[in-house]
Amino acid sequence: MDSTLVEIQPDIKCLVGKNESGKTAFVEALRRLKPAQGNVEFSSPKHYPSWLEKRHRREAKAKGEDLDESSPITAIFGIEKSDKEAVSAIFGDGVLLSEEFEISRKYTNKYGGAFQLDEPKVVANFLASFALPCGLESLIECQSFGALRKAIIDLTPEAGQESGVNTVFTELGGSIDESIPVDTTLWQAVWRILFARTPQCFYFSEYSSLPSIVQIRRLLAAKEDELNEEDHTALALLKLAEFEEELGF
Numbered sequence: 001m002d003s004t005l006v007e008i009q010p011d012i013k014c015l016v017g018k019n020e021s022g023k024t025a026f027v028e029a030l031r032r033l034k035p036a037q038g039n040v041e042f043s044s045p046k047h048y049p050s051w052l053e054k055r056h057r058r059e060a061k062a063k064g065e066d067l068d069e070s071s072p073i074t075a076i077f078g079i080e081k082s083d084k085e086a087v088s089a090i091f092g093d094g095v096l097l098s099e100e101f102e103i104s105r106k107y108t109n110k111y112g113g114a115f116q117l118d119e120p121k122v123v124a125n126f127l128a129s130f131a132l133p134c135g136l137e138s139l140i141e142c143q144s145f146g147a148l149r150k151a152i153i154d155l156t157p158e159a160g161q162e163s164g165v166n167t168v169f170t171e172l173g174g175s176i177d178e179s180i181p182v183d184t185t186l187w188q189a190v191w192r193i194l195f196a197r198t199p200q201c202f203y204f205s206e207y208s209s210l211p212s213i214v215q216i217r218r219l220l221a222a223k224e225d226e227l228n229e230e231d232h233t234a235l236a237l238l239k240l241a242e243f244e245e246e247l248g249f
Helices: 021-034 048-062 082-092 120-130 137-141 147-153 164-179 186-196 218-219 229-240
Strands: 071-077 100-105 111-114
Touching: 021 071, 021 100, 082 186, 082 218, 120 137, 120 164, 137 147, 147 164, 147 218, 218 229
Parallel strands: none
Antiparallel strands: 071 100, 100 111
């Protein structure tokens, strides 16, 4: 109810407090930000303060809002040199304008985030890698990939009027679609790069236990995000023993 930013130290962070003061809730939320194991999600009936959920849900509904769209955790990571280099490798230099990358996860388990980038610079980087024929200088004026895609369509010669322009547009369009799929924005494409480089989180509160019966073939064939905590424990034991399904050991 009185949440605030907490700075995480580079080595050890120790949370000290009375019982029921929120220590476990803090680390449980952090675990669910980007869990290292699958099948770890937020659920408002389980994780929203039970004594407030119904009232807050009614209040949100009266405002035309959905309580599950709220974010129980937001984390801010510093963008390091290697992160910028990973973005530059695809979109060129000078793209990221932010030094920090903000991530939040909602009770719907969808992610949000915040950072700034220079889309006109990315467009310029893409165009600079192609030798544009005369008459296509107007492409340089495009400030976004939406505008660039539209300009390519408008300037493409009609059927039966094949020229070198078609080849350039085919190569340029293919390069854009490879880096930024049609159903994806530049911001989303960069977000995915940064998200893939953010730390994954673990949380251990007690010794993990094995289920009484383990169906090994089902366990090996299942997706990790479909497994519960006991299944993950059994799978970890099999991996530690270097179990091979084909050989049966």
